[in-house]
Amino acid sequence: MNDHLLFTILDLAGTFAFAVSGAVAARDRGLDWFGIITIAFTVACGGGVLRDLCIGAVPPAGLTDWRYLATAVAAAVMTMAGQGLVVRLAHPVTLFDSLGLGLFAVTGAQKALIFGHSAEVAVLLGVVTAVGGGVARDVLLNRVPVILQREIYASAALVGAGIEVAGERLGWVSNGRTWIALLTCFGLRYLSLRYKWNLPRSTGHDDSDN
């Protein structure tokens, strides 16, 4: 299996995992099936759409490639079909969500570089690609985005996008730097979940308010 096919499979697996996270959250809020599909699709493609708008790649890939929409609908339908299935899928979903985070951060940064933008833009848009969908999910479901509150999530995306862009600037072999960036982001996120690592908060916060 060549790298391109592998990346495509990982991309769709990450899309699926992101969509499941949206569908589960939407179902728990009591949305109807159309709302569940909408949130699933938004989580899966929202970050990429915002990246594409910022680099002028219109219409955004999330709207033009039917596989993203199909994957999001499939994830929503499976979520609605029963809780049992999702519970059995919980471990793979966490795994794919971490993989998706790394992959979206890396491919988001790559796409900005391919469009000729600077290293700063590429790193920022890598993070936007990876976390934009999750932020949109929480805004639509009327809560403070969980990824801004705690957990190593956006910061893992930042590390992944940073390695990819730094490697490109330093002339590393393309596939090599992509794998390092992807696996570092994935590892950071996955280990932080397993060992409950958190970023420090500042003093003066109000815990009762979250």
Add this chain to the structure above:
Amino acid sequence: MNDHLLFTILDLAGTFAFAVSGAVAARDRGLDWFGIITIAFTVACGGGVLRDLCIGAVPPAGLTDWRYLATAVAAAVMTMAGQGLVVRLAHPVTLFDSLGLGLFAVTGAQKALIFGHSAEVAVLLGVVTAVGGGVARDVLLNRVPVILQREIYASAALVGAGIEVAGERLGWVSNGRTWIALLTCFGLRYLSLRYKWNLPRSTGHDDSDN
């Protein structure tokens, strides 16, 4: 009266109805008059702005055509002028909101096709045009978008945009398919309000949380 003039009148009537829905919601939340106008304008034009950004039609039509702004301001002023007026207008507003939904779904899909985009993009952006403003209203007023929770609303927009795009692909006469798409969406929405049709929700939701 030719079809073009009729569409323009329906477009502004739909804009007015959308703006009233925003102004009423903003007033009930205690916003000042500037906030009420802002929300009215956002509901009326938010979906179209997002569509135009996605197809690269900048600056968005909602910002360049003064009639949309004037219509939104007029709707906001009438809403603030007194509850009595709005109560008397409630039935026409519901009617125009349903018409606006159909019209925005159809014209949003048309615009994407005119810009040369695929059927999938056109259908998705038709729905975005029709429901984007209402989603923005609820996000700004800090609640879960009501159109994602229940009621036949976004799904009616999907049917309308789908008929328009399918008809274009099947070579139907332009005006004929537009009228069928518009009236189907309008009818679905209007009858669902009258007979309180809802889309099914999934199991496992938490009703107390909405």
Add this chain to the structure above:
Amino acid sequence: MNDHLLFTILDLAGTFAFAVSGAVAARDRGLDWFGIITIAFTVACGGGVLRDLCIGAVPPAGLTDWRYLATAVAAAVMTMAGQGLVVRLAHPVTLFDSLGLGLFAVTGAQKALIFGHSAEVAVLLGVVTAVGGGVARDVLLNRVPVILQREIYASAALVGAGIEVAGERLGWVSNGRTWIALLTCFGLRYLSLRYKWNLPRSTGHDDSDN
């Protein structure tokens, strides 16, 4: 000191003030340090990013100019470093926030005019530039945008952007009109804070809901 250098300094001072307002709000909500930096950067650059998307200036200046990111990170770090510092900075921050409001409204309108857009688009995007970041902050922190609820804020931005655009159309000297627009917006905002001016609300609002 020439006007260009002075504007650059005011621009970064306004960015800093906007970023502090975001960082303080994020810290009070208990976000981790990455979330605080994200909100600070969003408040500082969110309005300008939306303006740039609407006029097709991609990638948006907020992403390409590293000084904005550096200023936002510095503001976030200072906010996290201790409440004492922020308390001592409270008065200058209010001052710079009012200056930033005027400056963002004027430069936002200018940029739209430079890109060849109409007076209406320029005024609307001046307001969007000035208040977009604050609206994004409140949406992310899950509350109704305070600038839509009360206080002379967005309306001061409207006056500033309006004077700039009217002056350009009337052929006033560029620097002259910019200073008049900036100082009028700043003065309106600053005096309204000092004397607690508010825009009238409509009847029928629900005070307990804010």
